[in-house]
Amino acid sequence: MASLSPAQAIAAVTAALAQLPPAESIPESDRLQLLGVMDQVRVAMEPPILTARNLCFAHYGLVGIRGRFPPDHRAVGGDGQGRKLRCVRSAIDGSSVGRILRLLAANHLVIQAADQTYQPLPLALGFTTGSPLAEVIKHFYTNMRASAFLDEYLASHEYRNPEDAWNAPFQWAYQTQEHHFAWLQTHPEDQHAFNVVMGLNRQLDGAQWFDVYPVEDKLRVSPHRVRLVDVGGGLGHDVARCKARFPDMPGKLVVEDLPAVIREIQTPLGEDVEAIACDMFAAQPVHGAKAYYLRTVLHDWPDQQALQVLGRIHEAMAEDSVLLVNENTLPEQAAPAGSVAVDILMMELYASLERTEKQWIDLLQRAHFTVVKVWRAESQGVGSHALYEAVPVGRAL
Template sequence: MILQATAHTHKFLEARDYRSPDDAYETPFQLAYRTKLHYFEWLAQNQQHAFNTGEQWYDLYPFEERLGKDADRVLLVDIGGGKGHDIARFKEKMNLAGRLIVQDPPEVISDIQPPLAQGIEALTYSWFDVQPVEGAKAYYMRTVLHDWPDKQALQPLQRIRDAMAEDSVLLINENTLLETGIPKFNTSVDLIMITTFSSPERTDKQWLSPLERAQFKVVKVWRADDQGAGANALFEAVPVQIKTSR
């Protein structure tokens, strides 16, 4: 939200002969969101958008139909899932059988308080290492892979592929860019990603490249109704079965 206002700062200052703003109701924020409301007034009316509590990846994806039910199997591994906020919401809404695991470096996992809901396990893990959870039904990443350029993104993808069973799936919930006519906010995020991580925000075609190089096939891209900024696409991919010579 702040970045979108920042992206309009030049236009705002240009129109004011570069005078500093002095009115809480006349800022780049009002220009960016085309509103006369104060930031907090706007926030109160738009909390669903502001806190991204609207359509989530599990609202897009027919989980039971695609992945089935198996109480004895790891159902989902949330790689880079922080303190488990996303997987906890998933469990609360879906109420499916099967083990759920969230993975992140030790400094994140050790800071989880209070304990995760029953049925969710926390596991310390660096995704450049061998994936310790083998044969899970789904391996999931939300807006973490975009922090890495293809050069480094390939390794965690290959680690996942090596751990997968034949019927496992990879779910990547990510930001995507249009091929042309990219909005200013998305462009500003792209520049920030390049500056900080050497990793551009990707179009669909650019997402396919590292996945294919890591021996994955994208079977479908599930999309949110709101195609603005944020994790607006869910890539469902399966491992390519590599033929071996006898």
């Protein structure tokens, strides 16, 4: 095939983009594939100096939004519906707002309509104060301080893999001896942001665990029995989705988490769903449930603590109970960029890690479980995850 000249390639890509249907009408998996192709173009074309520049400036979009968009309602006039923002004060009279709005304009969130007037683009409306995406930004803005200390931390520990959950870059950055989860409990805004982020997690990951695991066959119980305990289940978003998917299945659902998290649950989770405040390192309050389920809970902990949590569940299981571990699972090769970033995030906040399938199976075996089957969704979205179905060693399913 004859190669295109740069001008022909630009014309061909521009023409193809002009013919694309509106993004909302394209299935998500196709959109992700298209973005992957665009990224290949970027990697192939970008001169290294531009790569360096993009990497160095990557966090400024996040800095601009900072979970408080618009940055200050009092300093930014509007039409009351968030449709039009007018920067009342400018950089000249000492306010920083004008400069932040200019940064947001360069990041395609607002457009400069007139001299001091900015109008939000559709994307910006998703990031307004209190919106879920604003909470995501806030959460990662807080985490950025731990990132800033990572290299200093590793150098001072001779680049050993961190394994002490109470001595990670997070503790250095925030000058605290508290574990990140204890620290969150005394920082309600960050705790709230964390909980919101967990609720959004996995939205880009293709199918849900209950689309893959035969829930109706495997977790059928009598009406009075607990069908599933979601250990470290956050605000109960996963349990609520499962309930909505199988509204008539008998049995109770339980979500367990730390008191500060359970207190945040505002809307009732539904009939037959109970929320219990507890510590997963202490004795499990629900004995004999059909399933004990953990989604992205163990990845927050190094092996030592993960084994303790699994031990508390093991003690509470009945003859026919099953353990379901829904976890990010790094492929041995070509791990997706987002997944390896989460691996480093785990290191920074918790001295923990994202594990490979081999590491998960090894961990579960050390906790005296036999992995019966590893369930995977065909579509993995932007991540890589699996559901580990396990039973206590010596028991058949």
